[in-house]
Amino acid sequence: MALSPLQETPAEPIAAPQGRTVMTKIFVTGLKIDAEIGVYAHEKGRAQPLVVDVELDVPAVGVERLADTVNYEMIGEHARAIAAEGHIQLVEAFAERLARACLSDPRVMRARVRVEKPLALAPHAMAAGVEITVVRG
Template identity: 65%
Template sequence: MSVIPLPHEPAAPEPEVRAVMSKVFVRGLRLDIEIGAYAHELGRTQPLVIDVELDAPVAGAQGLGDVVNYEKIVKAAKAIAAEGHIDLVETFAERLARACLADPRVTAARVRVEKPHALAPDAEAAGVELTLVKE
């Protein structure tokens, strides 16, 4: 945002800035997937609540080709779910983080997966949060 100088003040130069990193995120994605390691969890779907946060530069972006498209995050999560039964939420979270890191602009991926019915009625949810960082 430029500041309009008053008539008696000289215009201040725009400060030099650079984007260190931006966060691209999807929060509260709800998917029903086949997940669980116990016998009573096999052959049925359960809800997951998924949050993804990616470190990726977006400063100076002019169009979709310049940024990490968060719709691709949702598509990746759905594709992993469509592959079939997964025993652990940790496995799901790591697969999704790795899928996000496939974009060369993404330097880190944080994925949080909640399984709302895991400990009902004693707890609201159980799950995992992991972060993978490119070296």
């Protein structure tokens, strides 16, 4: 994956004292993305709002520079790029693509992605959606 101008050259993970690995949780909540998504005829050819929450586990301790960790701005970049690729049938597919895009950074050990589709069951529910967790194997 090419580094964006917001990213510095990745550094090696820093080991915690006594050989323990410290996991840092990087997160973005309430990210609003417009995407062409859905399986029904009325959902084709038009964008709908999605609300995305992402949580990443990254081994990091003693972080002093951006290069020592994962820049959370890349989560929004990945989400917007996936939406720009065109129509997606299911929120599950969007969530999995986003999780795997986040795992493209080798420092990310786990990605949890929650995607809400606020208009899916309106006005009967605030949102419907999915949550997926992908762990580096």
